[in-house]
Amino acid sequence: MKKFELLAASALVSLYACPAAAQDTSATAPAPQSAPSRSTPSSASQDSSDDIIVTAAKREQSLQDVPISVSVTSQATIERAQIRDLIDLQSVVPSLKVPQLNATGQTNFIIRGFGNGNGNDGIESSVGVFIDGVYRSRTSSALDDLPEIERVEVLRGPQSTLFGKNVSAGAISITTRRPSFAWGGKAEVSIGNYGLINPKATITGPITDTLAFRLSGSVNQRDGYFRNLTTGAKINDRDRASIRADILFEPSSDFSVRVIGDYNLVKEVCCGVTSIFNGPRTLAIGAAGFAISDTTKIFDRNVIFNTDPKNRLQGKGISGEIDWNLGIAKLTSITAYREQVNESNQDIDFTGADVSNNITANKIKTFTQEVRLTSNSDGPFSWLLGGFYQHENVDTGRDIRFGKDIRTFVNGLTGGPGGLIFALESLQRATNPAITPGSYYFTQGQGISDRYKLKQDSYSIFGQADYKITDRLTITGGLAYLNDRKAAVSNVVLNDRFSLLNLENVPGLGVLPFAALPASISGCLLQKGFNPATTAGNVPVNLFGASLGSSLPGPGSAPCPASPAGLNPFGLNALQFFYGNSPAHAPINFPNATESGILKGDKVTYAARAAYNFGVVNAYISYSTGWKAGAFNLSSDSRPPLNGVGRTAAPENVTVYEAGLKARFKGGYFNVAVFKQTIKGFQSNAFTGLGYSLVNAGQQSVKGFEIDAAYKPISWLSLNGAVTYLDPKYDSFTGAACVSYDTVRCPINPLTGLIPNFRNLTGTKPTGIPEWSSSVSAVISHTFSPSVSAYLRGEYDYTSKFQLTDTVPPALNTYGQNNVNASLGFTFEKAKLEAMLWVRNLTKDNQLISAFPTVAQDGSYSGYPNQPRTYGLTLRKAF
Structure with missing residues (x-):
């Protein structure tokens, strides 16, 4: 297999096999679109591989001219590759990874191996998501099906100088189509296996000579591809709906106001989890007569839950953008307010026994304001100045409750109904009549309740200037001041009587x-x-x-x-699921006499670049810094400072050295970037089986390169590709979460029966980062007549084998990817109609998305199998 990986990587490079991050350079005309607004470049210019327009530096530039490592995915690629959300986007951008874990809203974005924030509302992502310039502060808020878009830009490396505090690993910028002053629109419907039906529609046109609108909506429904063998229900379904209204006021070419309102609702039975290794505790559940997963059939996609998981995610928001050309400069103001509610109910023991259940919910309200002034000068000097403000309120919590079979589970581990727990209760009753043997410890309804409130205010002031020393040489300097303040309050109540006991x-x-x-x-x-x-x-x-x-x-x-x-x-220490490693055997809520519950920080970040135009090749070198604010551990795993896992994590500080070449030639382009990226204080957020261990790594770094290419050797063939190579390392990490399988670095303490909180991973390779990732695609097109044409698109996504997480033994969670997607389309120009057959995961490649220690079952491990083969038909009509 290793030989195959090396051969595959070599073949991909020789084919210009670099991330299909730009567009399909197909000879076939793109699907018909409505006319552009008066202030928007035409879609034709944007679909040309010779002139791909990006806004990575907060101003419109050609992809080949901007001295930043950025991948661009066009609407044509999104439609032909059947990309329906940001999770699908990773199939054409190898440097981007988007795992979805045990709930619909539990998604994480990772660029160049860096990213965090999943599962803990106190930790913001290291990758910022922006939709029409509006920052989405939580990863789950960006899960709606993609609207009618122009392009998606993935900016790699820290972008703090222009984008703010939470882009220390990169940024994803989505630009949607503006309203048009010419009537037009598009309607499409996709049907497929697993009962898929996905209608979408958009209509745009003028209201008056100066006012235009765009109204878009979609419904996405599909049966689940997992089956719960306990209840018979299908798991991992799709049930999403969204609507978006977009108004553009444009009285002149120098002034415009755009107002966008959107609403989306997700109600899904998600997500499928299966056991990948059954340890003694899981086997004890099976011995008691309850169903457990068959670990020899991981990819049968059968799950064992005593109740079906439920998710409800509602998001809504409104934003307003003002663009005003003042002559010497353009003024842009973007104001936005968003609300998000995310609720889930899950069986977290993943067996047929009713052992434990988890109910989580959050409500997040976010207000953002950005103002920037961009020069219009055609001379050698250009500049940009701006400011950004964010206010956010987070109300989040969870309830973990024991189910009706908890006592049976515990008795099975401790000698049966008359075993050690019964003996403890009987001995205690001699001095405490309130204790009833058989029903005092481990009864239904006991558990823990976590409640947290977080208030956040942050702002940044930024600027950037470009100066052309000669017609060929340009130097760039950028500077930003970032400030962040968080105030948190906890209300954790433990009513698991056994965990409260000092054994x-x-x-x-x-x-x-x-x-x-x-x-x-x-x-x-x-x-x-x-x-x-x-x-x-x-x-x-x-x-x-x-x-x-x-x-x-x-x-x-x-x-x-x-x-x-x-x-x-x-x-019996190992049965104290909550606070067993805390001297108080109970939560210590904050603020308190020694903890203010306030986290403040600020930072100056900067960037310096030099770019030289050799003609067909542009070269650049850059040095940039990034910053991500400190984080609260809003989980019951947090402890007061210096007492186990801390409440907070310090900020992340990022530095990147990068050099790149961008070559443009007839029929295509070839871009390469070489970099070394270092994060001091990386906020590690490992799930340990019951909670999250939030700690700062001393330093984590990665060296590597990225290649993007597109080539059209003949009129009917277009090639796109990308390759990412990453060599990561923990330069210093002495506080990594301990795991039971690592008996050398995490020996059991005979005095407590527990393993240490931390282990030393200095010098080791971080998990979750593949060495090689690539995506290549080819489009063959043919014109049958002036009004009828066809295309065949094939895509191959490859990832070398890598360990998914460091809390699960490598032998159980080391996987790669060999995924093939394809589509066959027919375009009827006169009717403005397109019909497309598509398939994703054609070869049924099986892999785990991630893995983790099974909840409350030490020595057992669970994982998330990937999506099986899906296929269908899409009909698309423009008018």
């Missing part, structure tokens, strides 16, 4: 005579060498704690539980 000093045990113990326990303790005289003839207060092991010098043997010397066979 090293259980109330009431120390006053009971040793003879009160069941013979099965007292006999084993004596066999292992326990001396009752050390506790004055009474029951040891740490009878069920790991620390008793120091008083048991002998090994356990039949009829006692088998156990090594120095280990307490009756220790």
Whole structure:
């Protein structure tokens, strides 16, 4: 397989096999579009591979002229590749990865191997998403099906100088089509397997001579491709609807006002999770008669949930953009307000037993304002000045509750209904009549409730200037001041009685005579060498704690539980699912006497570039810095400072050295960028099985290169491609989350029965980053008559094998990708009609998207299988 990967990579490079990040340079005319507005460049110019227009530097420039590593995906590519959302976009931009995990709104964007924020509302993404210049502060807010668009730009590397504080790894900028002063529109419908039906429509036209509109809407419905063997329901369905109204007021070519309102609703049964390894605890559930996953059939896409997961995500917003040409400069103002509600209900033990369930919800309100002034000078000097402000309120929380089978699950691990938990309850009842043996610990409804509020204010002031020293040499300098303030409040309530218990000093045990113990326990303790005289003839207060092991010098043997010397066979610490590693065995909410709940930071970032035009080749070198503000760990895994995993993470500081060549030639282009990118204080957010371990890595870096190319050797053949090579490294990371499978760096503490919080990963390769990623596509086109033409598009996406996460053993979660997509289309020019047959994952490539330690089942691991083969028919009519 390694040989195949090397051969594939070499073949891709030799074919100019670089990310299909630009457009299909097909000879076939693009699908008919409505006429452009008076202030918008024509779609024809944008679809030309010789003149791809981008706004990566906040002004319109040719892709080949802008000295930034940027990939551009056109509307033609999006339509022909059946790209329906940003998750699909990664198939044509290899440097972009977009995993979706256990909920519809739990999505993360990663560029050049960097990205975080998934699953924790206190952590903003390192990759910013902008739709028509409006910043979307949470990844889940960008999941709506893509509207009628002009292009999607993926900017690689830190963009803090022009885009603000949360683009330390890159930015995704989506530009939608503006309203037109000529009547037009488009309607399409896609049907496919798994019951897919996806109608979309847009209409645009004038209201008056100075006022135009565009109205767009879509519905996306599909059955799930997983089946829940417990309930019979289909999982991972699609049920989405969106509507968007766009008004353009343009009294002259020098002044325009654009107002956009949108609403989207997602109600889905998502997401499919299957066991990839069943450890002792999962096997105990199976032994109790409940269904568990068959780990030999991971890609049968069957799941075992006792209840079906439910998701509801609602987003709505309004934005206004003013563009005013003042002569010497253009003034742009973008004002936006958005609300998002995200709710989910999930079975988190992923078995047929009702062990535990998780209900999460958040409500996020965001106001943003950007103002910038861009020079109009045709001389050697050009400049841009601007400012950005964001205010956000986040109300988020979760409830984890034990189900009706929790006691059966725990009893199966501790000796049955009359086992250790019953013995503990019986001993405690002798001094506390309120404790009822058999129903005090681990009963339905117990668990934990997390509630958090976060208020955030941030602003930036930025500027950039270009100076042409000669007609060929241009130097660029940029500077930005970023400021961020977050204020958070927690209200965490723990009502899991067993987790609240200090097993090293259980109330009431120390006053009971040793003879009160069941013979099965007292006999084993004596066999292992326990001396009752050390506790004055009474029951040891740490009878069920790991620390008793120091008083048991002998090994356990039949009829006692088998156990090594120095280990307490009756220790129950591992069943304290919440705060078992906290001295207080309970949450400490904030603000409090020592914690203000306020996180403040600011930073000056800058960029410097030099670009030289050799004629057919443009070359550039650049040095840039980026910054991402500090983050709160809004999960019950957070602890007060210096007590385990902290409340917060410090900011990320990014530096990038980059050099690039952009060659333009007849029929195509060839772009290459070589870089070294370093993040100091990378905000690692590892899921450990019950919560998130938010810590700063000392330093993480990546070296690599990216190639983008398009070539049309003959009139009927267009080639596009891209390759990304990444060589990442933890230069310093001493606080990585510990995992049970890494017994060398995470040995069990015999006094607590727990593993340490942290391990040292310095010098190792970060997970989740493939060494090689590539995407190549070819389009063959043919004209049958002046009004009828056809095209055949094929696409191959490749990713070398890599470990998905560092909290799961490498042997269980190392996967690559060999994915083939294709489409066959017919265009009827007179009727302005297009019919397209399409297929994604043609060869049924199987892979895991991600993996994680199974919740509350130490030693077990679960994963997310990818989407199977999907296919269908799209009919598209323009008018």
